[in-house]
Amino acid sequence: MDMEKPIRVVIVDDHQVFVDALAVRLADEPDFVVVGKAANTEQALDVLSTAPCDVVTLDLILGDEDGLALGREILRRWPQSGIVVVTGVEGGEQVLEAVQSGIRGWVSKTANIDSLTAALRGVARGETHIPAALLTNVLVSLSGQPQASVSEAEGIRSLTQRELDVLGCLVEGMSRNEIGELLHVSPNTVRTHVQSILHKLKVHSALAAVAIARRAGVQGTSAVHKRANAG
Template sequence: SAAGALGGISLTARVRAAHPQTRTVVLAARDDPARAAAALQAGAFGWVAKDSSLSRLLAVIRGVLRGETHLPPALLTGVLRELTAAREHRTESEQLVESLTPREHEVLRCMVAGLGRKAVAERLYLSPHTVRTHMQNVLGKLGVHSTLAAVALARRAGVGPVDLGEPARVSG
């Protein structure tokens, strides 16, 4: 199922983050270039269809243990296309994020951390009205209509959440 594949991809990302030396192989119900590309981006080393023979599965696992990455040849063109499109999409997102002022960037990082307007105002020592203005400016410059869309674009551009453990920097 789509949910199963996406669950496997997020599990791959969590395993990779927690245990960078662990190599994962995705056992997929069907060959799907978009999901295979997402799995590779999440840190998977291999993609094997569930209906593959045991000898094929063992060959992939042995290859992955030697440091190789395995994809079915039929998927290669589609996966490369997906990764190229993702890179272009990311570059576009990065350019939009670069158009923000330092204060707007800080507000965006607070949004990525899931903070609401009142929490952002308290954290940055601003009035809620000023934060609302900054948030509207961020949405406008990013060309999106919701906080959720702004956060998705920010994540694509590699913008991380503000560290809630450290005090806010006071700047213009």
């Protein structure tokens, strides 16, 4: 995504007061533009079909509808759109399910606006923004298998050396900008490498790729630093 252009946001929540308040607050930020609002699945899909966006804010509970099911459908139809769950739900298994579905952001409705805008900007850049308190359990669950399966090992072997370097940086929790600085490439180039890694490993999120990397024993940034400095 061209970060010189405003980040296009669609807000999906069945609490109208929250939707209107968030839209007003985002309008105060020069790098955001709200291109649509929706209160349920039907409205959300209608809005997204006519208003392409970079990020969707999504509540998990939309009346009697399942927000995660909607999130999966959005990513199936518009995989270029990132999703940030904005919810009052505590988390637990739903965080893991969200990550496995390809959702990259999770913000509590009790968080401040700066936390939300940071998550929106990060997800728009292709990063994952999950609170540390929730992220640990997600990584433990994703890494629960003691070693890589045959298919996972084959996926790791299919990666180029540069892709392995990027994956090693992801294992260390580095952002796209930090990876770009270390490898002397642009953030957009890093994004391209990450997309290729996800495709080869047949996963939907960087967290899932990191879990596979840990099971496969992919080296972290120490080896990457040596190669980068040697270059």
